[in-house]
Amino acid sequence: MPGTSGSSEHVLAGAGPDGRVAGTEATYAGCMGRRSPLLSVVAVAGLALTACSGEGDSASPPATSSAPAASTTPAGTDDGTATTAPSDDAVSETSSEPTEEPAAPEALDVEVVLEGLRLPWDVQLLPDGTALVTERGGRLLAADPTGTPAEAREVALDLPELFVGSEAGLMGLAVSPDFEQDRTIFLCHAAQPTGAAPDVRVTRWTLDEDLARATRDGVVVDGLPLTSGRHAGCRLLLLPDDTLLVGTGDAADGRNPQALDSLGGKVLALTTDGGPAEPDGSVEGADPRILTYGHRNVQGLAVQPGTDPPVVWSVEHGPSVDDEVNVLEPGGNYGWDPVPGYDESVPMTDLDAFPDAVEAVWSSGSPTRATSGAAFLRGGAWGAWEGALAVAELKGSGLTLLLVDGTEVVDELRPRELDGTYGRLRSLTVDEDGALWVTSSNGEGDVVLRVTPAG
């Protein structure tokens, strides 16, 4: 965010609300090769990481240089920047300030729920606690998480037109709030249908009783632009009123984000049948399904707890600088316009070109971390972190917690248990009990994690 990204970096260097000084956290970035103990059934990662302290320093090598598989698999190409991170910003120690905030968790329990996956993209929970997971390569998995690690089984999908390439494939997943009655889920995926142009689309499916098969009920929306597979989005979020939000990518085509007849580089607001959630639309002169525009690649959407009407936050990747977290304002232009061609040197929010563009509420500054999924932490067990926006990082191979006051970001920190320990992190979901579910995105040996405050 112009004017504040520098302060955000400064905040990162300070103490978290638990008084822990972030100067130690840079140390953990140098520990990422140490994954072997972490696929145990339950890893109290704070303990596992103790062995890392004292290694490395604030000038440790760039996070991705040691991230498992990040530079040697297609996963490393995500967003095109994952293998070229400059070194981490220097992190200096500062004294901790006394705080009157409720105590933050002293440690997190990190449970490996599923392992041996390949590029899991999204994880969502069914009402009975079953975890549904998409893999970018096209598998839909169902797992009863009571086993440790759980046994995942594949749910048969009839999806012959699936396109898998670059960053695209089977991606976002949403579960109907009425699932117990309608057994409906929504999938976002890239497609190369016979005789038609390739695109990204959202389809609606019904799961059978034993979760052996999903039957396609129809297309909710198609025609989201797709080129090589780069910048394909695609995040789904169902709001309490059944509005289906779709975070889309610009398909690495500079014309899309500002084009009001393109569904690329947007957040869409749809009915579950695919019509515009607002019949008259939100952007004058635009396709009425467009809620916001001028985005680069929206891969995180989250409803802020306690807001009604719901306040939705989005997360998108920056090019070489300025990953952004935004608060969505219907009709808003978020200021990305990389033309002519695909000129990624332009600002993520170009206030010169678009003085009314909506500025980000948080920006990574430099370097980017390839921010992806997001979820607000819920439940008193999180203490001072309750209500924080958790943001997963691919290139950053960690988790950033943004502490918020209304729609302002007031602090940020990185839980050490997830800082480099599982490589690239993709998607976040908070379940009914307040546990945070996390997918990794390393290309092989990927995991689904369930993270809870220790104790």
Ligand SMILES: [Ca+2]
């Ligand atoms: Ca922007």
